[in-house]
Structure formats: structure tokens, C-alpha cells
Amino acid sequence: MSETAERRDGAPALPEAEVRVRGAPSLVWLIPLLALAIGAWLALKTLSEQGPTITVRFPSAAGLQAGKTKVKFKDVEVGQVTAIDVSQDLDSVIVTAELKHGSAHLLNAETRFWVERPRVSASRVSGLETLLSGAFIALDPGSSGASQRDFVGLDEPPLFTTDAPGTRFVLRAATLGSLNIGSPVYYRQIQVGQVVGFGLEDDASAVRIELFIPAPHDALVSAETRFWNASGVDISLSGAGISLDTQSLVSVLLGGVAFDTPDTIAGSGAPAQPLEVFPLYPNREAAHARTYAAKSHYLLLFEGSVRGLSIGAPVMLRGIEIGQVLDIQLQFDPEAEIFRIPVLIEVEPERIALRNAAHAPDHAHMLERLVELGLRAQLKLASLITGQLYVELDIDPEAPAAGLGRYGDYVVIPSRPTPLEALTGKLERILSRLEQVPFEQIGADLGQTLGRVREVVDSGVLSQLGEDLEDTLASLRGLAEQLDGEVAPALRATLEEARATFAHAGAMLDPEAATTREFRTMLRETAEAARAVRDLADYLERHPEALIQGKGGLR
Structure with missing residues (x-):
């Protein structure tokens, strides 16, 4: 076949291409393959350098902007907000943020997020640096927990970060009072911590208050530590007067908690453990009061007024508090047609120390014996000033005989009237006796007596008696003048003679006088003569024959 062929119509034929098979692919295919490899490498590099993506739910997106708002940890940028959407239930916003590579270890079940913005409250001021830089999302990594990517943001910044050294403790109180998050915690009037949370117990029986005390002050809390509410000004009125207690002006405005460890024989106890639960007492006095496990309830019945007695009033025994009043009621007895006021008291028997406790009777028998003693x-x-009353238990040996009674489920301790009621009763008895005095008869008798006295006065007997008395006084006056004129000179002379006699006697008794010396010599000689007579008597007693034979006749 020739390269050029003629068509049937005689026109020259077109040339045909000659196909030749190559042995290797063309180099042109290397360009897309190289581009694919580079794209895959870039994709892998981007994926390997990309950080985790998280979502955080906030109540609102105030101050947040997608593509601008940063995510920071300790003021270091670790991510950025990429999207902000409204939740399906329309009650919050969902913020999507992309963190930098290597931030995955910051995300766990305990990680916390919050929006850092300017905040001014009564307890603190925070976030002022965001006035210029703008709001940002702050991150506080948790210490443990499983990895997590979806979080719920905090409404307020936490009062302490996870890595802050310190210890959290829990207080249990009947009511929250004026405490709030951020309320200070004081030790010896120095702030050492703050309230970081509160809420109801699971059974709603009490309030659970969480405290955080940074190191090293957390070591001040031990098992024997007492916490009390230091909010406001604590003013108490008692029999001892008015007492006022406050920690600081901040606690007056914001409330606060104070604690201390009382000095006891057993010591301060072991160090407190994290999240250990302590009771919150209403004031310092209640916190430092000794607590006793044994408590006995008794009933007192009063028929007079109890105005001034209130629940919580002390029960005293010879000036020492042993209990308190728990309840006061007013009851009417239709059978006796009288009002009675039962007062329920709580007594702590352990407050009364017993000598020889091993041989002492139990409390029931001891109380029965004390009632018998009065x-x-x-x-x-x-x-x-306040008119407050308290219950006094004491032994009255002169009290009428009485015993323990029963009123419902309680043992009744006999009572006696108040001092005012006792005085009123005595006055009533005195008035009753006075009513029995016949004042009318006494008045009539007194009138008759005065009439007779008037008759005597009018009869002139008293006038004659006065004249006779004047004559008697005149006679006595004349006798006194006579004695003064005649007896006085003689009496004066007698006194002079007595003075001279005493002077002479004094001269004779002078130790240096001759008479005194002679008298002393005479006494000495008399003593010697008496001694000689005594010797002679002794001799004659031994030798009676000497009276006949003489001393020389003895052989």
C-alpha cells in the first residue's frame, strides 16, 4: 500500500497517521501526581497541627465575637472562638472554639470556662484589664477526670483556681443568713479565706456552705476547730449586761465566717481533712460553749405569769448554767378551772460532776432524792433592764414536801412561786389579817379614853400638880445653893490634904528614898529569919530529942 492513494473519483487520498507504541509513560503525568502528594502532605500537616475543637454553653454571648474572642489560660492565648450559635432550647448560647495544638491535656471533666469581663461587686472588683483588650474566655484546667470536649461555662469567675494551694472545708448550718459567695473567713480578725459556694443538702434539712482557705492558713483548721457566723454585729442581752461582737466592717456589710480552736485538755486534735464537715454556730459564745452528749428533758408547771421567759433562756443551778428552755405553752385545765403554763427544759446532766461516780446512783434516783431534799x-x-427571766434550780430545805410528777411523757420537777409572787402572797396574808382587826372598836375605845383625859385636864388637878412641882423644884434649887456655899470649901480642903498625902506616899515609895532602902533591908532580913526557922523545923523533925537534950547532947 502506497503512502498516497487516489480516491475513486480521482482526487488524491489523505495521508494516514502512523501509530507507534511507546515503551514508558509520559512525564506529563508526574505533575498531577506531585500536586496530589503535596496536597496530602499539607492536609496531614494541617491536621497534625490543629488543636481540639470544643463547645462551651453560656447563658448569653455578651462581649463574645466569632473570629475575635480569644481563649486564654493564665493570660496566655490557647485558642479562639470560631462560631457562636443559639441552643436548640433557646435558653443559652453554644460557643465553638478551636484550641491550639497541644492543648488537649487541659480538657477533662473538671475543666472550667468563664467569660472574663469587668465586674464590680460589694465583695471584690475583677476583670478591669478587659476594658481595653476586650472580653475573653478564661480556662481553668481540672486536676483529674476523663477527656471531654463539651462544657458548661460558669456564670461568675471562680474564687480560686485548681492549682491554688489550700484546702476546701464544708460547713453545715440551719440557715444561710447573710453569707454569700465571696464572704470572708476570719481567724483572729484576719481574713484567711472566703466562701466559695453554698446550697441545700440532698434532703433539704440544712444548708451546705463550702469554704476555701489557702495555704498555709488551712493548717490552722483541726478536728476541734469551731466555726461561727460573724455576719453583722452580734448584740446579746443577758443577766451579765450587753455584749457586742463583730469582726470587721466588711463582715458587717457582706457577712462572714470566723473560726478558732479552743484550748482543751485533749489538745487541738488531728489536722482537718479536705471537705471535712463542721457545724456553723450562730455566734462566738455558742461556738465556745462545751457540748454534752447526754440531754434530759423535764417539765415545769407554773400558774403565775412567765412574762420575760423566752425559748433559749438558761436553766441555772446555783449560778452555773446546766440547760435551757425548749418550749413554753399556755394550757387551760377545765376540771380544775385554772391556767397552767408548762415549760419544757433541757438539762445536761454531765455538767454536774459526781464524786465517787462509780458508787453514785443513776440520774433518775438522784433527781428523786434531790426533790425529797427540797x-x-x-x-x-x-x-x-430587759426584764428577762431564767429558770433557777435550787434546794430549799423549808419547801413543802413534794415528789416528782408525770405530765404526759415528761417528768415534772416541782416549782415554787417567783420572789414577787411570794411577796405578793405574804402581803395578801398580811392584809387578810389586818381585815380581821376590829379597828372600829379600837377607835371607839380610844375616843372614850381621850374623853376621860379631857375631863381630868378640865378639872384643874393638873394645874395644882404643876404648882406643887414648881415648889419642889424651888426647894431643890435652894438646897443646891446651900451645899455650894458650905460643903464646897470643906471638900476643897479635903482634896488638898489627900493630894499632900499621896505626894508623901510617892516620896516614901521612891526607890532612892531611905525608907525604901530600910524596907528592902527589912524584907531581906525577914526572909533570912524565915529560912532559919525552916531549917530549925527540919532539924527538929529529924531529931525531936534535941528539945530535951539540946543540940550538944546528940552523939
Whole structure:
């Protein structure tokens, strides 16, 4: 076949291409392959350098902007907000943020997020640096927990970060009072911590308050530490007067908690453990009061007024508090047609130390014996200013015989009237006796007596008696003048003679006088003569024959 062929119509034929098979692919295919490899490498590099993506739910997106708002940890940028969407339930916003590579270890179940913006409250001021830089999302990594990517942001910044050294403790109180998050915690009037949270217990029976005390002050808390509410100004009125207690002006405005460890024989106890639960006492006095496990309830019945007695009033035994009043009621007895006021008291028997406790009777028998000895309950005035009353238990040996009674489920301790009621009763008895005095008869008799006295006065007997008395006084006056004129000179002479006699006697008794010396010599000689007579008597007693034979006749 020739290279050029003619067509049937005689026209020259077109040339045909000659196909030749190559042995290797063309180099042109290397360009897309190289581009694919570079793209895959870039994709892998981007994926390897990309950080984790997280979502955080906030109540609102105030101050947040996608593509601008940063995520920071300790003021170091670790990510950026990429998207902000409204949640499906429309009650919050979902913020999507992309963190930098290597930030995955910061994300776990305990990680916390919050929006850092300017905040001014009564307890603190924070976030002022965001006035210029703008709001940002702050991150606080948790210490443990499983890896997590979806979080719920905090409404307020936490009061302490996870890595802050210190210890958290829990207080249990009946009410929250004026405490709030950020309320200070004081030790010896120095702030050493703050309240970081509160809420109800699971059974809603009490309030659970969480404290954080940074190191090294957390070591001040031990098992024996007492916490009390230091909010406001604590003013108490008692029989001892008015007492006022406050920690600082901040605690007056914001509330606060104070604590201390009382000195006891057993010591301060072991160091407190994290999240250990302590009771929160209402004031310092209640916190430092000794607590006793044994408590006995008794009932007191009063028929008079108990105005001034309130729940919580002390029960005293010879000036020492042993309990308190728990309840006061007013009851009417239709059978006796009288009002009675039952007062329920709580007594702590352990407050009364017993000598030879091993041989002492139990509390029931001991109380019965004390009532037999005259133990009675009485209301007494604690303060003249406030008019408050308290219950006094004391032994009255002269009290009428009485025993323990029963009123419902309680043992009744006999009572006696208050001092005012006792005085009123005595006055009533005195008035009753005075009513029995016949004042009308006494008045009539007194009138008759005065009439007779008037008759005597009018009869002139008293006038004659006065004249006779004047004559008698004149006679006595004349006798006195006579004695003064005649007896006085003689009496004066007698006194002079007596003075001279005493002077002479004094001269004779002078130790240097001759008479005194002679008298002393005479006494000495008399003593010697008496001694000689005594010797002679002794001799004659031994030798009676000497009276006949003489001393020389003895052989």
C-alpha cells in the first residue's frame, strides 16, 4: 500500500497517521501526581497541627465575637472562638472554639470556662484589664477526670483556681443568713479565706456552705476547730449586761465566717481533712460553749405569769448554767378551772460532776432524792433592764414536801412561786389579817379614853400638880445653893490634904528614898529569919530529942 492513494473519483487520498507504541509513560503525568502528594502532605500537616475543637454553653454571648474572642489560660492565648450559635432550647448560647495544638491535656471533666469581663461587686472588683483588650474566655484546667470536649461555662469567675494551694472545708448550718459567695473567713480578725459556694443538702434539712482557705492558713483548721457566723454585729442581752461582737466592717456589710480552736485538755486534735464537715454556730459564745452528749428533758408547771421567759433562756443551778428552755405553752385545765403554763427544759446532766461516780446512783434516783431534799424550780429576774427571766434550780430545805410528777411523757420537777409572787402572797396574808382587826372598836375605845383625859385636864388637878412641882423644884434649887456655899470649901480642903498625902506616899515609895532602902533591908532580913526557922523545923523533925537534950547532947 502506497503512502498516497487516489480516491475513486480521482482526487488524491489523505495521508494516514502512523501509530507507534511507546515503551514508558509520559512525564506529563508526574505533575498531577506531585500536586496530589503535596496536597496530602499539607492536609496531614494541617491536621497534625490543629488543636481540639470544643463547645462551651453560656447563658448569653455578651462581649463574645466569632473570629475575635480569644481563649486564654493564665493570660496566655490557647485558642479562639470560631462560631457562636443559639441552643436548640433557646435558653443559652453554644460557643465553638478551636484550641491550639497541644492543648488537649487541659480538657477533662473538671475543666472550667468563664467569660472574663469587668465586674464590680460589694465583695471584690475583677476583670478591669478587659476594658481595653476586650472580653475573653478564661480556662481553668481540672486536676483529674476523663477527656471531654463539651462544657458548661460558669456564670461568675471562680474564687480560686485548681492549682491554688489550700484546702476546701464544708460547713453545715440551719440557715444561710447573710453569707454569700465571696464572704470572708476570719481567724483572729484576719481574713484567711472566703466562701466559695453554698446550697441545700440532698434532703433539704440544712444548708451546705463550702469554704476555701489557702495555704498555709488551712493548717490552722483541726478536728476541734469551731466555726461561727460573724455576719453583722452580734448584740446579746443577758443577766451579765450587753455584749457586742463583730469582726470587721466588711463582715458587717457582706457577712462572714470566723473560726478558732479552743484550748482543751485533749489538745487541738488531728489536722482537718479536705471537705471535712463542721457545724456553723450562730455566734462566738455558742461556738465556745462545751457540748454534752447526754440531754434530759423535764417539765415545769407554773400558774403565775412567765412574762420575760423566752425559748433559749438558761436553766441555772446555783449560778452555773446546766440547760435551757425548749418550749413554753399556755394550757387551760377545765376540771380544775385554772391556767397552767408548762415549760419544757433541757438539762445536761454531765455538767454536774459526781464524786465517787462509780458508787453514785443513776440520774433518775438522784433527781428523786434531790426533790425529797427540797429541789425546786423558780423563775428569777436575769436583768432589770430587759426584764428577762431564767429558770433557777435550787434546794430549799423549808419547801413543802413534794415528789416528782408525770405530765404526759415528761417528768415534772416541782416549782415554787417567783420572789414577787411570794411577796405578793405574804402581803395578801398580811392584809387578810389586818381585815380581821376590829379597828372600829379600837377607835371607839380610844375616843372614850381621850374623853376621860379631857375631863381630868378640865378639872384643874393638873394645874395644882404643876404648882406643887414648881415648889419642889424651888426647894431643890435652894438646897443646891446651900451645899455650894458650905460643903464646897470643906471638900476643897479635903482634896488638898489627900493630894499632900499621896505626894508623901510617892516620896516614901521612891526607890532612892531611905525608907525604901530600910524596907528592902527589912524584907531581906525577914526572909533570912524565915529560912532559919525552916531549917530549925527540919532539924527538929529529924531529931525531936534535941528539945530535951539540946543540940550538944546528940552523939
